[in-house]
Amino acid sequence: MKAKKIRNLFIEFFKSKNHQFVPSSPIVVKNDPTLMFTNAGMNQFKDFFLGNDVPKANRVANSQKCLRVSGKHNDLEEVGVDTYHHTMFEMLGNWSFGDYFKKEAIEWAWDLLTEVYKLPKDRLYVSVFGGDNGDGLDRDLEAFRFWNSIVPEDRILFGSKKDNFWEMGETGPCGPCSEIHIDLRNDEERNQIPGFDLVNNDHPQVIEIWNLVFMQYNRLADGSLKELPAKHVDTGMGFERLVRAIQNKSSNYDTDVFSPFIELIEFKSGKKYGKDEKTDIAMRVIVDHIRAISFTIADGQLPSNNKAGYVIRRILRRAVRYGYTFLGFQKPFLYELLPLLAENFGDIFPEIAAQQDFIAKVVMEEEASFLRTLDNGLKKLDQIKDEMSQTGSKVIDGKVAFELYDTYGFPLDLTSLIARENGYSIDEVSFKVEMEKQKTRSRAAAEQETGDWNVVNNDDSVVFVGYDFLDSESRIIKYRQIRDKKGDRFQLVLDRTPFYAESGGQVGDQGFLQNGAETIQVLDTKKENDLTVHFVDKLPNDPSKVFLARVNVEKRKSTVNNHSATHLLHAALKEVLGSHVQQKGSLVNEELLRFDFSHFAKMTDEEIIKVENIVNAKIRENIPLEEQRNVPIEEAKKKGATALFGEKYGDFVRVITFDKNFSVELCGGVHVPSSGVIGQFKIVSESSIAAGVRRIEAVTAESAEQLVNGQLSLLKEIQEMLKNPKDLKKSIESLVSERNELRKEIEALHLSQASLLKEDLLKQVENVNEINFLFAQANFPNVDALKKISFELKNETENLVAVLAAEIDGKPQIAIIIDESLVKSKGLNAGTIIRDLAKEIQGGGGGQPFFATAGGKDIAGLPKVLEKARLMLKGLYCK
Numbered sequence: 001m002k003a004k005k006i007r008n009l010f011i012e013f014f015k016s017k018n019h020q021f022v023p024s025s026p027i028v029v030k031n032d033p034t035l036m037f038t039n040a041g042m043n044q045f046k047d048f049f050l051g052n053d054v055p056k057a058n059r060v061a062n063s064q065k066c067l068r069v070s071g072k073h074n075d076l077e078e079v080g081v082d083t084y085h086h087t088m089f090e091m092l093g094n095w096s097f098g099d100y101f102k103k104e105a106i107e108w109a110w111d112l113l114t115e116v117y118k119l120p121k122d123r124l125y126v127s128v129f130g131g132d133n134g135d136g137l138d139r140d141l142e143a144f145r146f147w148n149s150i151v152p153e154d155r156i157l158f159g160s161k162k163d164n165f166w167e168m169g170e171t172g173p174c175g176p177c178s179e180i181h182i183d184l185r186n187d188e189e190r191n192q193i194p195g196f197d198l199v200n201n202d203h204p205q206v207i208e209i210w211n212l213v214f215m216q217y218n219r220l221a222d223g224s225l226k227e228l229p230a231k232h233v234d235t236g237m238g239f240e241r242l243v244r245a246i247q248n249k250s251s252n253y254d255t256d257v258f259s260p261f262i263e264l265i266e267f268k269s270g271k272k273y274g275k276d277e278k279t280d281i282a283m284r285v286i287v288d289h290i291r292a293i294s295f296t297i298a299d300g301q302l303p304s305n306n307k308a309g310y311v312i313r314r315i316l317r318r319a320v321r322y323g324y325t326f327l328g329f330q331k332p333f334l335y336e337l338l339p340l341l342a343e344n345f346g347d348i349f350p351e352i353a354a355q356q357d358f359i360a361k362v363v364m365e366e367e368a369s370f371l372r373t374l375d376n377g378l379k380k381l382d383q384i385k386d387e388m389s390q391t392g393s394k395v396i397d398g399k400v401a402f403e404l405y406d407t408y409g410f411p412l413d414l415t416s417l418i419a420r421e422n423g424y425s426i427d428e429v430s431f432k433v434e435m436e437k438q439k440t441r442s443r444a445a446a447e448q449e450t451g452d453w454n455v456v457n458n459d460d461s462v463v464f465v466g467y468d469f470l471d472s473e474s475r476i477i478k479y480r481q482i483r484d485k486k487g488d489r490f491q492l493v494l495d496r497t498p499f500y501a502e503s504g505g506q507v508g509d510q511g512f513l514q515n516g517a518e519t520i521q522v523l524d525t526k527k528e529n530d531l532t533v534h535f536v537d538k539l540p541n542d543p544s545k546v547f548l549a550r551v552n553v554e555k556r557k558s559t560v561n562n563h564s565a566t567h568l569l570h571a572a573l574k575e576v577l578g579s580h581v582q583q584k585g586s587l588v589n590e591e592l593l594r595f596d597f598s599h600f601a602k603m604t605d606e607e608i609i610k611v612e613n614i615v616n617a618k619i620r621e622n623i624p625l626e627e628q629r630n631v632p633i634e635e636a637k638k639k640g641a642t643a644l645f646g647e648k649y650g651d652f653v654r655v656i657t658f659d660k661n662f663s664v665e666l667c668g669g670v671h672v673p674s675s676g677v678i679g680q681f682k683i684v685s686e687s688s689i690a691a692g693v694r695r696i697e698a699v700t701a702e703s704a705e706q707l708v709n710g711q712l713s714l715l716k717e718i719q720e721m722l723k724n725p726k727d728l729k730k731s732i733e734s735l736v737s738e739r740n741e742l743r744k745e746i747e748a749l750h751l752s753q754a755s756l757l758k759e760d761l762l763k764q765v766e767n768v769n770e771i772n773f774l775f776a777q778a779n780f781p782n783v784d785a786l787k788k789i790s791f792e793l794k795n796e797t798e799n800l801v802a803v804l805a806a807e808i809d810g811k812p813q814i815a816i817i818i819d820e821s822l823v824k825s826k827g828l829n830a831g832t833i834i835r836d837l838a839k840e841i842q843g844g845g846g847g848q849p850f851f852a853t854a855g856g857k858d859i860a861g862l863p864k865v866l867e868k869a870r871l872m873l874k875g876l877y878c879k
């Protein structure tokens, strides 16, 4: 059975049990301070479990893109070394939100595996939560009974809290779980050791394929458990492992999910898979990592030097180095896997095919840049190993690892990996010390302590009225205390709110809550998953009161201008540059708008002006905003609405249109009632921020006016400086050409002055015993002239020894030039002599044996220099 069919059967099976299929959410997580990447199918449903949001369907099924390379789930070190952990994998899941529970979840899982996929029953084992004293929890006998009605007791294990109790994080929904494991060993091995003994023992052929989580508790901040009002089912099955079990392979990489990629790498490297453990690991790492890298870039996260971007960079560099060391790839090669990736995922994850060229470009540039330092870094590591073999130490100093990180771009885990391959380890503590020392940037803002919610009013519907109103009558539903680098603050959730929560690039609203004489400032509004939280620095005296909630109008107005202008800009860019332009990020606040987009070349001045003109024309057309709420997503897409990759959309979306033939976008932000309100649009800069990504910054309304007025008054000042000429451009042109003429004249003057000077100096040469001596002070215009004339004198006079002194720009300067033949025959050295002479002018200098110069501070010393020179060189007179 092919992988694609296996995935489809899963979806069909749960559809037949009345589940709604929902698409995968992006692999890059936004609006969640606790998570960078989606690491389980349940992430996108977190709000349903927390009770912050109500699901539209209470049974759903999906295939979720997951990444486990950081935080609570980090499988990176296993990947490639073993054959069943991936960085990025698909998690198939079925879900019940307060609907069915353990019985159905268990029976359906068994049915699907054994009846639909026909996996042999005698190879399957299941585990059940065995209880935990600390939490005061008993064994999960309920799950045990359901299992036992279909599976014999000798295939059921009771497991520990570690394996069989699932928790979302430090706090939040949790509950016991049941895992399904499969024994894929051959019969001979199975007869020797029963599979029962190998479950959860890291045996590469006895692996977990499915985890059924029964969420029934909420873990509070004090560690205690509270029964959830509604119980849920959350299951997760690794697609790649399932395919392996059904296709009866001993490795995930032997299934048709990966084998076309392995074949391509075999072809490109000229090496065979399955011959040598090291090349095998390298091939597995590469075909695994390219998926993680590509999916993350497709969802909007570019490689960079911090946070999520650095995670991607690390994975990419790891793959490059494996290819370089073990497969002999000296040039970028990862990006060449993209066409195959696009082809393989075309049906389920179209975002790869849609952005294939862009992803390839980003990957290729990253590879090329790392390959430039990789070789030197590896040599450095070899050298360190050599040095260490002398001392016998096996622990590499963290300072060295830090240098590799800092200078050669080796992520710490890459250096540790290479070290391990050679039997060394890294002193990570001293690495961290170095890292801390260097870190000037502030500590990650994500570090936040949060208290439990205190419920004030039992109302779980939250209404956002900010599209239509700037104030509302609001009640606090709940509040909690938080502590982060900004100090102690509170978060409030309101039943009705006019405050827009930061998202889609638009900043959160500020404003206040008022009750009688009491006013509470709202400092910011953010989303936590789908919940709107208001940040305030103090709590009201009585939180149960009704408040007037009001948005800061000025800030909102300017922000809205910039947001609508961003839409016009996006559409204008597509018109001028082409339909390949994809939004890659945006920021909209009250001061400016910033728009990042995919485009491979720097925009020309003409293109920038064209874009600006289109936007301004659309502003003058005063196009009324067409805002449609709750449009079914399919209908919106049919209208040609621009949806962004990496953005999470519900079944119903909001569509913002400014002229249906110009700008139609899916957007939750706030906009101007008609484009004319924006007034004016002005691009401030266009630049590159990463491979294939350009950034435009622009301003609107008063800010645009200020910018233009600022430029105009600068022009006026210049005009006044030039005494208000009729034609400013012409008079600046003539000023410039006049200046060039004058410069030429001065140069000519210097030249003739110099030749006069030289003539004069030649007259002062005295010949003693066939040596021509010259000791003179003269008016050299600059140091260059001093040098130039010294050399000319030497060329025109045989056997010359000259010491020249001058005052140049108020400072003493001296030069010594000696004919090469005398340097040899008399053993003279201008460099040595000048150091001695320079003492007289409180200075220093140096040079070569035949020519040296020095500068100093004391002009009065110049005659002494010449006097001393005479005396020093006097010996020569006598010979």
Ligand code: ATP
Pocket (backbone or CB within 6 Å): 068, 075, 084, 085, 086, 087, 088, 089, 091, 208, 209, 210, 211, 236, 237, 238, 239, 240, 241
């Ligand atoms: P394991 O112990 O094998 O690492 P897990 O306990 O971390 O698995 P869960 O968090 O329960 O796994 O995830 C549910 C399912 O997702 C697993 O049963 C497995 O099939 C799959 N899975 C988990 N981690 C990975 C991974 N790194 N690569 C591929 N599949 C995975």
Ligand code: MG
Pocket (backbone or CB within 6 Å): 073, 075
């Ligand atoms: Mg795991």
